[in-house]
Amino acid sequence: QVQLVQSGAEVKKPGASVKVSCKASGYTFTSHYMHWVRQAPGQGLEWMGVINAGGGSIIYAQKFQGRVTLTSDTSTSTVYMDLSSLRSEDTAVYYCARDFSWNEKCWWFDPWGQGTLVTVSS
Amino acid sequence: SSELTQDPAVSVALGQTVRITCQGDSLRSFYASWYQQKPGQAPVLVFYGENNRPSGIPDRFSGSSSGNTASLTVTGAQAEDEADYYCNSRDISAYHWVFGGGTKLTVL
Numbered sequence: 615q616v617q618l619v620q621s622g623a624e625v626k627k628p629g630a631s632v633k634v635s636c637k638a639s640g641y642t643f644t645s646h647y648m649h650w651v652r653q654a655p656g657q658g659l660e661w662m663g664v665i666n667a668g669g670g671s672i673i674y675a676q677k678f679q680g681r682v683t684l685t686s687d688t689s690t691s692t693v694y695m696d697l698s699s700l701r702s703e704d705t706a707v708y709y710c711a712r713d714f715s716w717n718e719k720c721w722w723f724d725p726w727g728q729g730t731l732v733t734v735s736s
Numbered sequence: 737s738s739e740l741t742q743d744p745a746v747s748v749a750l751g752q753t754v755r756i757t758c759q760g761d762s763l764r765s766f767y768a769s770w771y772q773q774k775p776g777q778a779p780v781l782v783f784y785g786e787n788n789r790p791s792g793i794p795d796r797f798s799g800s801s802s803g804n805t806a807s808l809t810v811t812g813a814q815a816e817d818e819a820d821y822y823c824n825s826r827d828i829s830a831y832h833w834v835f836g837g838g839t840k841l842t843v844l
Contacts (some may be wrong), residue, residue, distance in 0.1 A: 722769035
């Protein structure tokens with residue numbers, strides 16, 4: 615079955631970087647884009663960016679432009695989210711989610727990874 | 737505007753019907769998708785597009801759209817439907833994606 619398995623929890627100091635992985639299985643990896651979404655404690659979902667897993671286009675949310683880097687390794691069916699210059703406000707659960715789209719009118723995310731907690735604390 | 741607006745909380749009596757709404761300019765051009773999130777769990781897709789329910793999602797979940805508003809309706813709400821619900825769509829620029837702020841559904 616389709617699965618997205620993310621790397622484990624991380625604790626980082628302010629100013630450091632974190633790299634979260636998302637390994638896909640059960641489908642043709644290069645046929646789908648992959649989104650990254652985060653959720654701060656007690657808060658809602660926040661879209662961060664999307665990458666064409668097969669290579670090519672990447673779009674970042676304006677809020678994270680310059681601090682986030684999305685990459686894809688087709689040899690291991692894994693996408694990565696690298697967030698730099700971490701601050702306490704980046705403490706959140708980070709999710710990857712597979713993209714589907716139809717007719718340039720509708721997009722949906724299914725499934726989602728289990729989430730990775732990143733804690734930023736001195 | 738690139739925002740999607742949801743009521744923060746709604747409640748419904750067990751077995752009754754509830755509608756969760758999502759408003760935004762982008763919904764005049766694009767369809768919404770809806771996600772259910774229970775505490776400590778990842779979001780799960782429950783409805784998308786004009787009339788699409790993923791396999792495994794009970795048919796008491798349905799969706800609709802009119803103008804700048806998308807709606808998720810739960811007909812005959814069950815205790816297990818108590819969760820946070822988020823809408824999502826591409827933003828009006830068609831360049832990014834955006835989530836609504838979420839609606840906490842309480843089943844009384």
